[in-house]
Amino acid sequence: MHATIGILAALHHRDLTGTGQHIEVNLLSSALSGLVNHSSAYVAGGDVPHRMGNAHPSLFPYEPLPVADGELIVIAGNDGQFARLCEVLGVPDLPGDPRFARNQDRTAHRAELRPLLVERLATRTKKDLFHELLAAGVPCAPINTIDEGVAFAEEVGLDPVVVVGEGDAAVPTVRHPISFSVTPPRYRLPPPGLDAHGAELRAWLAAPRG
Structure with a gap:
């Protein structure tokens, strides 16, 4: 990711100035950057x-919590979101408890608050909670298996599966994650078989270069 960003930035600089540059990226610096909350703290x-x-x-709460059929990541990033979470879970009095009134209180007393939330969450499915909490303005997301993830992407209209190739050679695969308004990805050819296009490749390799 950082190498790609650096290359794009250098290309933009080249377009503006006509001057290229050398880019270096190392894994340790990238890891420390990715851990920005912890490394900055x-x-x-x-x-x-x-x-x-x-x-x-x-x-x-800001973590996966158990529900009736799995786990749901629940995020109450501020006091308003926590109050709306409690409304959905049917425990509207919790925000009035001094232990849970503000974020710093909830963080300090998470050991007492967590079982109270889990007790209510465990009675509901992650799909029902996902839709109801989002409608209430509480960020959340189910933890899905791969098949559930594909089904979820289909449900929200991402069309995650595309068929590459035609006829007997057609292969379903995962759609490219980037959408381009002018140059969208094309899915014309299936994965090549043994020595597919071999002759063309060898001819290209053997061709003289100016």
């Missing part, structure tokens, strides 16, 4: 994070 404040699984160190 350390370099700016000396705070060394500890293992929390998929939980967030400074927000709660």
Whole structure:
């Protein structure tokens, strides 16, 4: 990702100035950049994070929580979202509890709050909760298996599967994730068989170069 961004930035600079440049990217710097919340907390404040699984160190709830048929990532990033979450779950009095009134309170008392939320979540399916919480303005997402993920992409209109090739050579595959308004991806050819286009490739390789 960082290499691609760097290349695109250098190409833009070249288009503006006519001058190229050398780009270097290393995995460690990319990893520290990707861990921006944790790495910045350390370099700016000396705070060394500890293992929390998929939980967030400074927000709660902001993690996968068990529901009747799996897990749902539930995010209450502010007090309003938490209040709406509690309304959907049928526990509207929770935000009035001093332990849970503000985000810093919920984070400090997550051990007491988590089972109260899980008790209500466990009675509902992730699909029902997903639609109801989104309608209420509470960010959430189900944790899906691959087949459920494909079905979910179809449900929201992403058309995740395309057929490449024709006839007996047709192969279903995953749609390219980037959409272009002028130059959309084409899916003309299936994955090549053994030595497919071999003659053309060998001829191209053997052709003299100016």
